[in-house]
Amino acid sequence: MTKKFNHILITGGAGYVGTPLTEMLLQQGYKVTILDTLRWGPQSIMHFFGNPNFTFIKGDVRSKENVTQALNGIDAIIHLAAIVGYPACRKEPELSRDINVNGTKNLVDCVNKKIPILFASTGSTYGKLIEKYCTETTPLNPLSNYAEQKVEAENIIKTNEQFVIYRFATAFGISPRMRFDLLPNDFTYKAVKEKTLIVYEKHFMRTFIHVRDMGKAFIFALENYEKMNGEVYNVGDNKMNYSKEQICLMIKEKVDYYLHFADVGHDLDQRDYMVSYDKIHNLGFHNTISMEQGIDELIKICEIINIENPYYNA
Ligand SMILES: NC(=O)c1ccc[n+]([C@@H]2O[C@H](COP(=O)([O-])OP(=O)(O)OC[C@H]3O[C@@H](n4cnc5c(N)ncnc54)[C@H](O)[C@@H]3O)[C@@H](O)[C@H]2O)c1
Structure with a gap:
């Protein structure tokens, strides 16, 4: 099957979600470039360096120079780079806002607007729920600075002509860059x-999703992009x-x-x-x-x- 997108940029690709995703993309014959500051060190991605389809750029999503370099030859972007979760964002409120909001703005400013950006948002944006089930049209009610920053970043992503926004459930499972705060x-x-x-x-x-299923969800979006473009999806499983x-x-x-x-x-x-995952289930995506x-x-x-x-x- 010919791929619509061949070369994928993953910002924050050395993290918990990005490493298994990179592994899957390389296995399926995609070229992958990771742009990452290596906040958690290089160990999680060392095994990719022997693969000729892998490129690593140590750089910051807030830097025009780094992002422009990383965008060279790219067909689609998976934007993961962030300070993640409310405890980390509460500890570093200014840094997290700068990366999560201004970093996203810098990425959108630098990219050719026709290049799709697939964005990792979170179900935390729903906050305390009044309705029984959240759907994608449930009003957002962010209660932490992390969730607020993700709402702002979603709005920035929506200014790109091409995008898919994923509001993920809480991840679990093993990744080369392990997280025990989940x-x-x-x-x-x-x-x-x-x-x-x-x-x-x-x-x-x-509500939960295995970290490898998060990777599969991104590949699902690359494969079904025409149907999914311009929409927000809750990603997890009913x-x-x-x-x-x-x-x-x-x-x-x-x-x-x-x-x-x-x-x-x-x-x-x-x-x-x-959370209701009917919208993405109806397209054929389920947790495995x-x-x-x-x-x-x-x-x-x-x-x-x-x-x-x-x-x-x-
Ligand atoms: N894990 C979850 O449960 C979950 C759920 C919903 C959404 N998400 C989202 O998925 C994304 C990835 O999360 P994760 O669990 O892999 O977190 P993580 O902390 O493991 O990965 C984040 C990566 O971003 C990199 N990074 C940080 N600042 C950067 C910058 N300025 N420029 C470039 N790279 C930078 C870090 O070095 C790290 O490798 C985040 O956007 C997060 O909000 C995660």
């Missing part, structure tokens, strides 16, 4: 390593809306640990929502990796790793 990864790590887990707001509903308690109990079926549900504690994003499979692989990794600060994103 809820299922965090809970599994604590259950395996610390044998204890204290959980607040246990009935809060959250079958993967779970309460925090359900995740804890799924882990408990596989790991023996002390579980306590507490009355104190608070998620700043107040994420307690169920279940929460149980994700927990299984997480347990195996947690048993063999020892890291100084598993929550370094926060």
Whole structure:
């Protein structure tokens, strides 16, 4: 099958989402350029350097010079570069705004407007939900600076002639650039390593996607671009809306640990929502990796790793 897009630029491609995505794109014969400041170091992408279809540019999405260099010969862009999650954005409010908002503006300013930008936004933009299910037309109500920055970035992306915006569920699972601040990864790590887990707001509903399914969703957009252009999609799966308690109990079926549900504690994003993924399901995209499979692989990794600060994103 001939590809509509051959050479893909991934900003922030050395991160948790970008590394498995790069792997899949290279396996499928795409050329990939990553533009990344390597906030988390180069280890996650070292194995790509032997591949002639891989190019790396150490640079900043806020720099006109770096972005212009990275755009050379590119057919489509997957924009991931960001300071990610509300704890990290709260810790570095100015830097996160500069990267997440101004960096996105710089990318859009530098690009030929006919080049598609596929953008990683988040379901956190819905904030505390009044309706039972969020759809793409549910009014946005960002409660953290991270979510606010993503809403602003979405609006900037929409000024490009060609775009697809993905509002992702919370990721889980293993990636070469590992994140243990994500809820299922965090809970599994604590259950395996610390044998204890204290959980607040246990009935809060959250929605999930495996990190490799996030990569598959981007490839799905490249393959179905004509149908998807100019739209926003919730990306996850209707079958993967779970309460925090359900995740804890799924882990408990596989790991023996002390579980306590507490009355104190608070998620700043107040994420307690169920999301409808009908729009992307109707085009044919579904998650392929279940929460149980994700927990299984997480347990195996947690048993063999020892890291100084598993929550370094926060
Ligand atoms: N993981 C999730 O659950 C999730 C959910 C929804 C949306 N997203 C979005 O997906 C994207 C990727 O998230 P992730 O989980 O891989 O995070 P990550 O922190 O692992 O990756 C972000 C990457 O961006 C790079 N980066 C940071 N600032 C940069 C800059 N100024 N210029 C160039 N590169 C820069 C970092 O070095 C890192 O490699 C983000 O935009 C995030 O908001 C993630």
